[in-house]
Amino acid sequence: MKRLFASVLLASLCFVMTAYSEPLACLDKSPCPPGTKPPFCCDKPPCEFREQIRLKQAMRNVFSNKKVRAKFKKQAKGDNPMAAAKLFEYVKQQAKGLGNTIKCKWDFNKFPPSFEVVDCHIVAKLETGDREMTKEEALNKIETCTEFIEAAYKHEEFHKEGCDPEKKAKQGIEEYANEEIEGYTKEIDYLKAQRQLWWQACSVDQRNRQKKEKKEQAKQNSAKKGLDSLKKNAKKSNSQKPKIGK
Ligand SMILES: [Zn+2]
Numbered sequence: 001m002k003r004l005f006a007s008v009l010l011a012s013l014c015f016v017m018t019a020y021s022e023p024l025a026c027l028d029k030s031p032c033p034p035g036t037k038p039p040f041c042c043d044k045p046p047c048e049f050r051e052q053i054r055l056k057q058a059m060r061n062v063f064s065n066k067k068v069r070a071k072f073k074k075q076a077k078g079d080n081p082m083a084a085a086k087l088f089e090y091v092k093q094q095a096k097g098l099g100n101t102i103k104c105k106w107d108f109n110k111f112p113p114s115f116e117v118v119d120c121h122i123v124a125k126l127e128t129g130d131r132e133m134t135k136e137e138a139l140n141k142i143e144t145c146t147e148f149i150e151a152a153y154k155h156e157e158f159h160k161e162g163c164d165p166e167k168k169a170k171q172g173i174e175e176y177a178n179e180e181i182e183g184y185t186k187e188i189d190y191l192k193a194q195r196q197l198w199w200q201a202c203s204v205d206q207r208n209r210q211k212k213e214k215k216e217q218a219k220q221n222s223a224k225k226g227l228d229s230l231k232k233n234a235k236k237s238n239s240q241k242p243k244i245g246k
Helices: 047-064 066-076 081-099 135-141 146-161 165-169 173-240
Strands: 114-118 121-126 129-132
Touching: 047 081, 047 146, 047 173, 066 081, 066 173, 081 173, 114 146, 121 146, 135 146, 146 173
Parallel strands: none
Antiparallel strands: 114 121, 121 129
16 A cells, blocks of 8 residues: 655545636735724734644644554554554544534635645645646645645645655654654744734834834923923023012
């Protein structure tokens, strides 16, 4: 049996590739227009963005589970390819379960397909079958958040970097799980970094506004001070005025 490597399949979800030409970023990272204030000028990250991070973290947790690894090592009598194959089957089941926990609507864009590295090539798992695909092609042809495609390719490119089919076939469970953990970490880190960029873009205007307000306040304060001291001086000089007449 040929063991599949790489990112695993939320198999309960179907994916159809449609004729699609406009890559769509799901986070609006453009700063607020002048005169507008966050958070109202910034679209919040869609539910789907948070969900994608949650799912990827859950997948990483499955690979990180030491008890599960120990169980399969025991069953396979060692840290060997059979143990790794057992983990792969287990992960597939877990991924199906995760597919049932999806809460967002996924109506403005589609759930991204799974990708994997087969014979050192990145392959998209589409409903119409597996298809070798460059990142550029995926960005242009798959109707999902561009951030998800970029993140998925960070994961798969990591597998591709050290790709050696012969070595892969001999890979034990520990190495297999650790490679996946690293792949998912790259993917999650990318998604979180994008969310951070959104936050920065969204709050930059707010920071400027606060700075401006502080400056304005300081100006008013010093103007008031100046006025006060002027008044004081005026009072003083009045009181010092020689009293004429009387
Ligand atoms: Zn992977």
